[in-house]
Each structure stands twice: as structure tokens, then as C-alpha cells.
Amino acid sequence: MPVWDADQYLKFQRERTQPAIDLAARLRLESPRRIVDVGCGPGNSTAVLAKRWPKAELSGMDSSAEMLETARESQPEIHWFQSDVTSWKPDTRYDLLFSNAVLQWVPSHESLLPRLMSFLKPGGALAVQLPMHYDSPLHYLVKEVSELPEWNAQTAEAREALGSESRSFYYDLLAPLSSEIELWETKYIHIMESVQSILEWFRGTGLRPYLEALPDDRERARFEAELLERYKPAYPLQKNGKVLFPFRRLFIVAYR
Numbered sequence: 001m002p003v004w005d006a007d008q009y010l011k012f013q014r015e016r017t018q019p020a021i022d023l024a025a026r027l028r029l030e031s032p033r034r035i036v037d038v039g040c041g042p043g044n045s046t047a048v049l050a051k052r053w054p055k056a057e058l059s060g061m062d063s064s065a066e067m068l069e070t071a072r073e074s075q076p077e078i079h080w081f082q083s084d085v086t087s088w089k090p091d092t093r094y095d096l097l098f099s100n101a102v103l104q105w106v107p108s109h110e111s112l113l114p115r116l117m118s119f120l121k122p123g124g125a126l127a128v129q130l131p132m133h134y135d136s137p138l139h140y141l142v143k144e145v146s147e148l149p150e151w152n153a154q155t156a157e158a159r160e161a162l163g164s165e166s167r168s169f170y171y172d173l174l175a176p177l178s179s180e181i182e183l184w185e186t187k188y189i190h191i192m193e194s195v196q197s198i199l200e201w202f203r204g205t206g207l208r209p210y211l212e213a214l215p216d217d218r219e220r221a222r223f224e225a226e227l228l229e230r231y232k233p234a235y236p237l238q239k240n241g242k243v244l245f246p247f248r249r250l251f252i253v254a255y256r
Contacts, residue, residue, distance in 0.1 A: 019100060019249050024052045026184075029124075033056060036059045037060045040062050041064070043080075050078065058078055060080045060081075101130070124256050131164070133247055155210050158212075170183065170250075183253075185251070187246050190245040199224060
């Protein structure tokens with residue numbers, strides 16, 4: 001996992017939070033009593049849950065102390081705790097486990113998601129949103145740059161940091177464990193100020209493992225400059241100078 005920077009992540013807070021709003025709105029849980037935001041980050045998705053179910057006992061869990069510090073400062077009334085989802089063993093069951101754009105950082109979904117389902121009460125829900133941008137220029141161009149001779153060896157591990165499976169995989173995995181399952185995809189079209197803004201967006205998430213793999217700021221600047229040059233033709237300017245930035249996401253809701 002990369003070292004997280006809450007300020008960098010929240011530069012695009014509205015765009016990053018909208019999928020959490022959409023996922024929470026789709027859930028058919030009238031009054032869940034116990035909720036955990038799994039991988040809560042700086043708390044923007046947790047705030048969505050607090051607004052949707054104000055009477056619930058709500059917790060936010062994350063592996064990053066930096067993210068949790070930001071979350072506590074903005075919402076001290078919520079219970080925040082540090083844990084790794086791969087080793088987390090709650091002592092009680094929940095009505096809702098909510099995970100917005102987190103599990104792509106975690107391997108072995110074939111064992112992870114059934115494990116999370118086991119932490120639910122009967123009738124509870126596992127709600128997951130996963131970025132599915134791996135066939136987009138955002139993702140394949142950074143891999144292309146990372147494979148250049150000057151960076152290939154250093155960034156090999158970074159190329160494996162992010163990943164998810166197909167919608168068919170998640171259906172086959174979760175359907176036997178669920179009383180009902182819903183899946184849908186949404187392609188968000190973000191309107192960005194410039195191609196540089198897309199790079200700034202990615203710097204807060206998927207670009208971080210690549211940058212952290214490089215030895216110094218000079219190499220990081222060179223890497224970003226090369227990537228920006230490749231992004232420019234992939235994300236052309238509109239007539240008013242803005243840039244359209246499509247971003248596809250997969251949503252999964254499994255009711256136990």
C-alpha cells in the first residue's frame with residue numbers, strides 16, 4: 001500500500017465522493033444499526049453514510065494513520081479505528097459493510113469478499129465500489145511509461161499494486177453467499193480544467209506506488225513529465241479549453 005496524503009486525495013473530493021453517494025442511495029436498508037466504512041480514508045464516504053443513516057452506530061476503518069487523523073479532525077463524533085482489512089477480525093456482526101474505492105488495493109478477492117460477507121448479520125449488506133479504469137489511458141499509459149528502460153525494474157512492483165476482477169467473477173463469487181445481489185457500472189465523465197488536472201487526480205491514488213518506487217524528486221518529475229506528454233493526445237481539449245475525463249466504476253451490493 002502507498003503512503004497516503006489526505007490533502008492530495010481530497011483535491012477532487014466532490015468527484016471522489018459521488019460514487020459513495022450513489023452506492024449508499026441504492027442500498028435497501030431502512031435502519032441499519034451497525035455500519036463500518038471499510039477503508040474510510042479521510043472520511044468523505046463516512047460522512048455520506050452518517051447523512052444517510054444518522055441513527056446508526058457508525059465506524060470508519062482504515063490502514064492509514066494519516067487518513068484517519070484527517071477523518072477525526074473533521075468528524076470527531078464518529079468512531080475511527082486503524083486496521084488492515086486482510087487481518088481485521090471483528091467481535092460482532094454488522095448490518096452494513098461499505099467500501100468505496102478501496103478493495104482494488106487489496107489482493108485475493110476470492111477469499112477477501114466471502115470473509116467480509118461472514119461478518120454480516122442475516123439481511124445485512126456488503127456494498128462495494130471498485131474503479132474499473134484499467135483499459136483507459138489513465139492506467140495503461142502509466143504502465144507504458146513505467147516499462148521504459150530507465151524505470152522498468154524499479155516500478156515492477158508498482159504495476160501490481162492495483163487490480164480488480166470482472167463483474168462475472170464477483171457475481172459467481174458472491175451469488176452463492178447472498179440472498180440477493182446487484183451489480184451495475186457507471187462511467188463518470190469528469191470535467192477537468194486541464195490534462196495536468198488528470199495527472200493531479202492520479203497523483204492522489206494510483207500514481208502513488210510508481211512515484212514512491214523512484215529514488216528521488218528529480219526522477220519523479222521526469223516520470224510525471226513523460227506521462228503528461230502521453231496523456232495530452234489521449235485527453236484532448238474541448239472548445240472551451242476543458243478536458244473530459246471518463247472514469248468507469250463497478251458497484252456491487254450483496255445482501256446476506
